[in-house]
Amino acid sequence: MRKLGIVALALAAWPALASAQTEEVRVIAPQDRIVLPSNMHNVWYDEFDEIAGEYALSNGRTMRLSMCGNRMYATLSGVGRMPLVAVSPYVFVTRDAAMRIAVEDPARSPPNRLNARLTVPATMFSSMAPAGEQRILMAWR
Numbered sequence: 001m002r003k004l005g006i007v008a009l010a011l012a013a014w015p016a017l018a019s020a021q022t023e024e025v026r027v028i029a030p031q032d033r034i035v036l037p038s039n040m041h042n043v044w045y046d047e048f049d050e051i052a053g054e055y056a057l058s059n060g061r062t063m064r065l066s067m068c069g070n071r072m073y074a075t076l077s078g079v080g081r082m083p084l085v086a087v088s089p090y091v092f093v094t095r096d097a098a099m100r101i102a103v104e105d106p107a108r109s110p111p112n113r114l115n116a117r118l119t120v121p122a123t124m125f126s127s128m129a130p131a132g133e134q135r136i137l138m139a140w141r
Contacts, residue, residue: 034093034100034119041086048072050106051090055116055139059125063118063139065101074101079124098124101139115140 048067055063061077065084072084072092082099084092090103100119109115116139122129129135 034097037085037087037093041088043072043086043089047089051103051114051116053141055114055141057118058138059135061125063101063116065103074099076124113140 045067048065052065052067055065057063057076063077064075066073066075072086073081074084074092074094075081082094082096084101085095086092090105092101092103093099098121101116103116104114106114118137118139120135120137122133122135123131125135
């Protein structure tokens with residue numbers, strides 16, 4: 001009889017334990033700051049040529065880094081072409097400080113693979129996203 005009481009108590013507590021395990025927790029990570037540099041960095045053609053090209057994004061879209069004359073651009077599918085300013089040889093921000101692109105140093109990356117990290121406003125790809133939130137996208141080519 002005593003064992004039956006313990007089993008009944010355990011079965012009664014089971015729904016409470018199951019609901020506690022499926023509870024959702026939202027963690028807010030610190031946001032990357034996107035600021036225009038006070039001093040513009042010059043990027044040489046041969047430096048930019050190492051990272052120029054088409055990248056696949058983790059959200060299924062694409063990004064192309066290109067140079068026209070002495071101007072650098074990022075073209076995102078579904079968004080369009082945006083002029084870039086160099087923070088360092090492999091880190092860029094858009095002129096409106098809305099997006100930041102950090103590309104791996106090609107000398108330190110694996111052969112035939114180049115990774116990048118984009119920080120973009122959440123509203124860039126979704127009108128339903130809360131204002132002020134940012135998304136981190138991974139890119140590779």
